[in-house]
Amino acid sequence: MSSMLQPSNEEPTKEERLKSYLRGKAEDGEMYFKSKFIADDVGLSPKEIGALMVKIRDSATDLEVEKWSYTSATTWRVELAR
Numbered sequence: 564m565s566s567m568l569q570p571s572n573e574e575p576t577k578e579e580r581l582k583s584y585l586r587g588k589a590e591d592g593e594m595y596f597k598s599k600f601i602a603d604d605v606g607l608s609p610k611e612i613g614a615l616m617v618k619i620r621d622s623a624t625d626l627e628v629e630k631w632s633y634t635s636a637t638t639w640r641v642e643l644a645r
Contacts, residue, residue, distance in 0.1 A: 581605050581615050585626055585641050593642035595631060613637060 575583070584605045588594045598609035598616070605612065616639055620628035625644050632638040 577607055577611060578615050578618065581607065581612060582619060582623060582626065585619070585628075586643070589626065589641050589643045593640060595638055595640050597636045597638055599636060609636070 584601070585594075588596075598612035602609050602612060607615070616628060616637075619626065620630075623644075627642050627644050629640045630637055631640040
């Protein structure tokens, strides 16, 4: 059998975990957040989230990501791509 038919036991990457979380939250409409407030939900540090958000903003086709505010900590706006 092809290994493609075998179920994967691999854990999702940090980026995949964050994207999945964002997709789920954005299903109800746009969301605004600061990394430090979702860190526990996704099991990442605020610094990791910030770095991944830049990557996701530039690469994700199913999410619209925008830096919204720079006061004290970056606020991110996320919605599903139309």
